[in-house]
Amino acid sequence: MSSGGPEVTRMVRIPADGSKTAPVEQLVEVLHRLPGGQILVTSIENVLNWARARSIWPLTFGLACCAMEMMQAMGTRFDLDRFGVIPRATPRQADLIIVAGRCTIKMAPVVRRLWEQMPEPKYVISMGSCATCGGPFYYDNYSILKGIDTVIPVDVYVPGCPPRPEALIEGVLKLQEKIQKERRLTRRLGEAAPAGA
Amino acid sequence: MPSLLQRTAQAVQGLVTGLGVTFQNLARPKVTLMYPLEKSNVSPRWHGLLALPVDTETGNDKCIICFQCERICPSRCIHIEATGKGKERVLTRFDIEMDKCQYCGLCVEVCPTEAIVFTPHYEASTYNRANLLYTLEDLHRAAPKEPVARGILR
Amino acid sequence: MPSLRTEELILNMGPQHPSTHGVLRLLVTLDGENIVEVQPDIGYLHSSVEKMMEHRNYTQNIALADRGMDYLSALVNEMAVIRAAETLAEVPVPERARYIRTIFMELQRLASHLLWLGTYGIDLGAFTAFLWCMRERELIMDLFEAVTGGRLHHVYFRLGGVNEDLPPGWTDRCREFCHYFLNRLDEYHKLLTGNPIWQARTQGIGVLTRDQAIAFGACGPVARASGLAWDVRKSHPYEVYDRVEFQVPVYTEGDCYARYLVRMDEMREATRIILQCLDQMPPGEVRAPRVPLNLKVPPGEVYTRVESPRGDLGIHLVSTGGETPWRVKIRAPSFVNLHALTEMMKGWKVADIIAILGSIDIVLADVDR
Numbered sequence A: 001m002s003s004g005g006p007e008v009t010r011m012v013r014i015p016a017d018g019s020k021t022a023p024v025e026q027l028v029e030v031l032h033r034l035p036g037g038q039i040l041v042t043s044i045e046n047v048l049n050w051a052r053a054r055s056i057w058p059l060t061f062g063l064a065c066c067a068m069e070m071m072q073a074m075g076t077r078f079d080l081d082r083f084g085v086i087p088r089a090t091p092r093q094a095d096l097i098i099v100a101g102r103c104t105i106k107m108a109p110v111v112r113r114l115w116e117q118m119p120e121p122k123y124v125i126s127m128g129s130c131a132t133c134g135g136p137f138y139y140d141n142y143s144i145l146k147g148i149d150t151v152i153p154v155d156v157y158v159p160g161c162p163p164r165p166e167a168l169i170e171g172v173l174k175l176q177e178k179i180q181k182e183r184r185l186t187r188r189l190g191e192a193a194p195a196g197a
Numbered sequence B: 001m002p003s004l005l006q007r008t009a010q011a012v013q014g015l016v017t018g019l020g021v022t023f024q025n026l027a028r029p030k031v032t033l034m035y036p037l038e039k040s041n042v043s044p045r046w047h048g049l050l051a052l053p054v055d056t057e058t059g060n061d062k063c064i065i066c067f068q069c070e071r072i073c074p075s076r077c078i079h080i081e082a083t084g085k086g087k088e089r090v091l092t093r094f095d096i097e098m099d100k101c102q103y104c105g106l107c108v109e110v111c112p113t114e115a116i117v118f119t120p121h122y123e124a125s126t127y128n129r130a131n132l133l134y135t136l137e138d139l140h141r142a143a144p145k146e147p148v149a150r151g152i153l154r
Numbered sequence C: 001m002p003s004l005r006t007e008e009l010i011l012n013m014g015p016q017h018p019s020t021h022g023v024l025r026l027l028v029t030l031d032g033e034n035i036v037e038v039q040p041d042i043g044y045l046h047s048s049v050e051k052m053m054e055h056r057n058y059t060q061n062i063a064l065a066d067r068g069m070d071y072l073s074a075l076v077n078e079m080a081v082i083r084a085a086e087t088l089a090e091v092p093v094p095e096r097a098r099y100i101r102t103i104f105m106e107l108q109r110l111a112s113h114l115l116w117l118g119t120y121g122i123d124l125g126a127f128t129a130f131l132w133c134m135r136e137r138e139l140i141m142d143l144f145e146a147v148t149g150g151r152l153h154h155v156y157f158r159l160g161g162v163n164e165d166l167p168p169g170w171t172d173r174c175r176e177f178c179h180y181f182l183n184r185l186d187e188y189h190k191l192l193t194g195n196p197i198w199q200a201r202t203q204g205i206g207v208l209t210r211d212q213a214i215a216f217g218a219c220g221p222v223a224r225a226s227g228l229a230w231d232v233r234k235s236h237p238y239e240v241y242d243r244v245e246f247q248v249p250v251y252t253e254g255d256c257y258a259r260y261l262v263r264m265d266e267m268r269e270a271t272r273i274i275l276q277c278l279d280q281m282p283p284g285e286v287r288a289p290r291v292p293l294n295l296k297v298p299p300g301e302v303y304t305r306v307e308s309p310r311g312d313l314g315i316h317l318v319s320t321g322g323e324t325p326w327r328v329k330i331r332a333p334s335f336v337n338l339h340a341l342t343e344m345m346k347g348w349k350v351a352d353i354i355a356i357l358g359s360i361d362i363v364l365a366d367v368d369r
């Protein structure tokens, strides 16, 4: 302690080999080793996924024309709230970012930062041709990003210019299917195993 | 500044008017469409996914390989290649990049034989961008490549 | 008593802010709660449309004008681009097509103002307005979809007319909608106009005087709320605006409330125009024969203007006789109105930023192009 400050108590034990393991993961690891524990872990995971898939909170974030159709989807006739999709105004409370519209090179760092500010688990829907690959602004253009997936990882692509609100809802449903199949807990175990072996 | 009594009266009046409208709306028919369970009928002119439907008489599409659609496309997302000469010309490649398409309908308008048409399908979201490249086979099928998502409602 | 040491604070609003209606960044200099200065930082949606137009022929530019310019008034943009090319090439347009164009531009104005009202309602905390406006907007979208095949982007107008005739039964549907909509408009007035909270948030806020409006070149509802009776539809009539009877609403207060009232009145006038056009519309052709899609426009220069929902939309087109324009300059109404914002905001409180910004109804694609 060269600085003379108080000794720091680490809440998270860092193993000697350097790989970080959170207490929850340790618990899962222990459970996994118990007899019948694998079924338990899978059930826990299913419950978590069940909750996640039914409450995807997106960030209210519109870039261009597709945002109008996103608003229509949240409006009266299509009512995305039925799927537990309740727009949040801050990235700290959001699980999903719907990139609705074309993203310029000037805007790209902002989108990236918004995505980084969102807590895990986070998902991205790329809505419309522009967000997917530049679309109508692909050729003869110096300012539009050729696809938002050059900046942030995209889970679901929704084609259309603009996609109908129903098409966006279908994208959300597709994301729900994906979340339902996800294996977040066991995947980490699988990753940790070869490292420890 | 109006007195407290006046302001209270104003507020109550506002509340009553507002609630009146609320109850009126309760009696109106519902406008929400329960999307995955019921679907709206899109108009016959709707610009959905593009297709080259197969003609039931000839067993082939109606394309005469005139390259007009490729030339007019503002997104330049149609790619056509053909081999052979004259009547024997056959398509070797007819790709439409559905992710770049802006669904403007100019290709449908210029096509002399109405070979390329819009389908009423609009649900084509996918996990992989490469799936949005529609080849001749997909265009003949005239439907989205992937099954329509049902979400967690099974 | 020694005075408290205060200093100015620079607040950075945007580019991601739920109330900036797109990707606008505002650098707000604050003294306590009072706004000293506002600097808009634009360019977050610059899509190089003017440059792209030089590489596309006039028909392809219609598709581009839908998307690249003000996307809330796609059909008005199409009209602007087409009108420039048609004036230069002297393309004849059938009567029926002119009426159809007018009807669609006015429907587009309704759709645009409805979206504005809904989002402005959210900004000021009246969420019901959003739900109601979206409900009516869906009906307009249905009308659009039945004719043009698109909901937001249509690519419906063509050089020398429109793409397709109206489907059978559409005029009756449209008339029915207009009567329905007039009733709903009364309901909006009941919901918002007399609402004390709404009035407190908008009345007397963000005043732009008539002289300032002229100095900034403000146009559209912003100018009309400041007592400037300027409407391109009246002063330079195009299509059939000289054959229908309508009024240009003008208010002299110049505050947010006046801008709101101007738009509300415009919606009523737009409905009146649509009803008159439906009655007057002659049968016949909708598209001039022998106008090729890749029309070569003769060399020359032209400046035309149309009245978009946001104001005076001008196109300066220079052609050298090719299939593509040589240069296109777009005079965007939102861009001009955004400059007046700096003057409107001075001296108001932080909470009024949203109210004032919402009231000028900018679309960032129109500002940045």
Ligand code: SF4
Residues within 6 Å of the ligand: A064, A065, A066, A100, A101, A102, A127, A128, A129, A130, A131, A135, A136, A160, A161, A162, A163, B102, C067
């Ligand atoms: S995909 Fe079409 S509607 Fe969406 S942002 Fe791009 S141009 Fe606009």
Ligand code: SF4
Residues within 6 Å of the ligand: B050, B072, B073, B074, B075, B076, B077, B078, B096, B100, B101, B102, B103, B104, B105, B106, B107, B108
């Ligand atoms: S709809 Fe328009 S953008 Fe799409 S393939 Fe046809 S011409 Fe190209």
Ligand code: SF4
Residues within 6 Å of the ligand: B062, B063, B064, B065, B066, B067, B068, B069, B070, B080, B110, B111, B112, B113, B114, B115, B116
């Ligand atoms: S315009 Fe029609 S006929 Fe010509 S190449 Fe295209 S699809 Fe084929």
